[in-house]
Amino acid sequence: MNKKNSNNIGIVGTGFYVPKKILTNFDLEKIVDTTDEWIRTRTGIEERRIADDKEAASDLAAKAGAKALENANINPKDIDLLILATHFPDHYFPSTACITQHKLGLENAVCFDLSAACSGSIYSLFVAESLMKNSNYDTAMIIGTEIFSRTVDWKDRNTCVLFGDGAGAIIIKKGLKGKNIISFDFGSDGTGADLLKIPAGGSRLPTTNITIEQRQHFIKMEGKKVYKFANKMMVDSVIKALDKVDLTRKDIDLLIPHQANIRILKAVAKKLHLPLEKIMINLEKYGNTSAASIPIALDEAITQGKIKKGDIVVLTAFGAGLTWGAIVIRW
Numbered sequence: 001m002n003k004k005n006s007n008n009i010g011i012v013g014t015g016f017y018v019p020k021k022i023l024t025n026f027d028l029e030k031i032v033d034t035t036d037e038w039i040r041t042r043t044g045i046e047e048r049r050i051a052d053d054k055e056a057a058s059d060l061a062a063k064a065g066a067k068a069l070e071n072a073n074i075n076p077k078d079i080d081l082l083i084l085a086t087h088f089p090d091h092y093f094p095s096t097a098c099i100t101q102h103k104l105g106l107e108n109a110v111c112f113d114l115s116a117a118c119s120g121s122i123y124s125l126f127v128a129e130s131l132m133k134n135s136n137y138d139t140a141m142i143i144g145t146e147i148f149s150r151t152v153d154w155k156d157r158n159t160c161v162l163f164g165d166g167a168g169a170i171i172i173k174k175g176l177k178g179k180n181i182i183s184f185d186f187g188s189d190g191t192g193a194d195l196l197k198i199p200a201g202g203s204r205l206p207t208t209n210i211t212i213e214q215r216q217h218f219i220k221m222e223g224k225k226v227y228k229f230a231n232k233m234m235v236d237s238v239i240k241a242l243d244k245v246d247l248t249r250k251d252i253d254l255l256i257p258h259q260a261n262i263r264i265l266k267a268v269a270k271k272l273h274l275p276l277e278k279i280m281i282n283l284e285k286y287g288n289t290s291a292a293s294i295p296i297a298l299d300e301a302i303t304q305g306k307i308k309k310g311d312i313v314v315l316t317a318f319g320a321g322l323t324w325g326a327i328v329i330r331w
């Protein structure tokens with residue numbers, strides 16, 4: 001990461017959209033063998049949103065993107081680049097980014113999807129920022145959009161209680177003073193690819209009657225292993241990203257982590273010696289919305305007045321792949 005080149009690209013707008021339908025822990029008690037108490041104490045989640053039958057990933061994305069455009073006061077035609085992160089696109093192809101482009105009227109944007117699971121939105125920011133530095137692209141939108149209610153197994157209490165539907169968008173622009181992205185750290189480790197995945201439906205295991213009968217099209221996860229990985233990698237990545245610009249964990253004003261589990265967030269806070277007030281937490285309302293989680297949390301942090309000019313804001317995520325990363329922003 002080059003300090004000199006990065007400090008002129010910053011955030012100019014954010015927005016998010018979550019479906020209206022709320023599914024509480026008490027509702028889940030009627031679906032699987034679980035309790036509100038187990039879910040709250042083991043994860044911190046109280047409720048999550050569920051998309052309408054007619055809503056696809058691009059519908060949620062377009063609503064979040066429209067709010068970000070309004071918030072940034074930017075004409076759709078001025079967006080040069082759209083990177084969209086999702087684990088469950090509208091179709092295998094075309095990309096959900098292209099479908100969203102059409103819905104938003106981003107007629108001058110180059111559009112593509114990015115697959116990095118729950119790290120998807122910060123990976124997208126990283127890629128967008130890097131592309132902008134090396135091109136004449138001036139303004140980019142990144143969107144994380146997820147419909148988990150169609151990929152979790154509603155018979156599997158280990159996973160269905162964790163996730164929720166939603167979308168979040170961030171717009172970045174060149175030549176901005178303030179809200180600048182000043183550092184990154186990113187990593188991937190494919191040796192952990194089996195820890196969290198949807199086994200069937202791809203070229204490895206195409207859809208057959210058997211894969212459907214075996215419920216192989218739903219998310220499978222080794223929760224404990226993912227938990228350990230998350231605790232370690234988010235902390236390491238935050239420290240590395242800060243170190244690249246001669247900052248330390250003491251400089252963090254607000255940490256916006258991927259909203260997966262309150263116990264993970266508390267463990268990360270402890271390792272970074274941060275009081276909980278310096279951690280953005282909203283997972284009780286939405287559950288884990290994967291690539292949408294950080295843009296949603298960032299937008300809420302801004303509207304709740306948790307960020308002020310000059311603050312050091314750090315975004316960090318982990319996800320299937322395995323993937324992880326951190327981004328440092330000087331607000």
Ligand SMILES: CC(C)(COP(=O)(O)OP(=O)(O)OC[C@H]1O[C@@H](n2cnc3c(N)ncnc32)[C@H](O)[C@@H]1OP(=O)(O)O)[C@@H](O)C(=O)NCCC(=O)NCCS
Binds near residue numbers: 034035039161223230
């Ligand atoms: C999934 C997770 C909440 C499980 O918490 P945990 O403390 O590891 O719980 P365990 O898996 O050890 O399960 C403990 C017990 O609770 C049970 N249990 C699991 N889900 C349950 C549920 N929804 N309700 C009630 N009991 C449940 C288990 O069956 C197990 O019972 P047993 O001891 O009789 O076998 C936790 O491992 C986690 O958050 N992992 C990370 C997942 C994640 O973030 N994934 C997304 C990555 S982006």
